[in-house]
Amino acid sequence: MFNRRIWWWFTALGVAATSGPFPCVAQERDTTYSLVLYAGGGFTRNLTKWDPPLPGLKKTGFGGFVRVMWHPEHLLSVGLETGFAQVYYVAVDNMQTPFGETDYSSYLSVVPLELAFSMPIIGHLQGYIGSTSFFMFSRTESFGNTAKGFALSIGFTAGLSYLWPINEKWALGCELKWYHIEKTWDDNMMAYVLFSYRFLEW
Secondary structure (H helix, E strand, O other), X not given: OHHHHHXXXXXXXXHHHHHOOOOOOOOOOOOOOEEEEEEEEEEEEEOOOXXXXXXXXXOEEEEEEEEEEEEOOOOOEEEEXXXXXXXXXXXXXXXXXXXXXEEEEEEEEEEEXXXXXXXXXXXXXXXXXXXXXXXXXXXXXEOOEEEEEEEEEEXXXXXXXXXXXXOOOEEEEEEEEEEEEOOOOEEEEEEEEEEEEEXXXX
16 A cells, blocks of 8 residues: 555656646756666665564675666656665574584575656656566575575565766766565665766657
């Protein structure tokens, strides 16, 4: 329900932006359409509460993304995004089990495929949301054996980005991103450095 409310709120803003003047942001370019590449990377942090706490759990990891957005003459933009993010990592040395002692490690990472919608909020600040499919990859090692797993999950993405223009085509900035993975109910927050490149306009 919470995700649906955010989605409808953002859609309503997009309709308002395309149907009339938007008081906070003015169009700065005469170009009607453009395709912009966004790419970035940085740290991820798992926000899920583990109860009971899991020994050896490491919630901080790395991630990155690539996004291509189509910016039409109105303020609502649409595009596709993919990338990589570590969800969590577990490592325990000399773990005691009913079968004896072993070194244990396990990790979960995701590759998202997202349909993204974005629009300016104020100045160079942009907000976006996306309907996301997550390709989930897991790997577990214990007693000298390795087990790999794969699963698919739907999910939700939201974020804020701020870009400082370098010239007409290039910009540099930062992005704060949130992933919600429905299958495992994991929530991850990402803080990325990013750049954008306007590679086509007409």
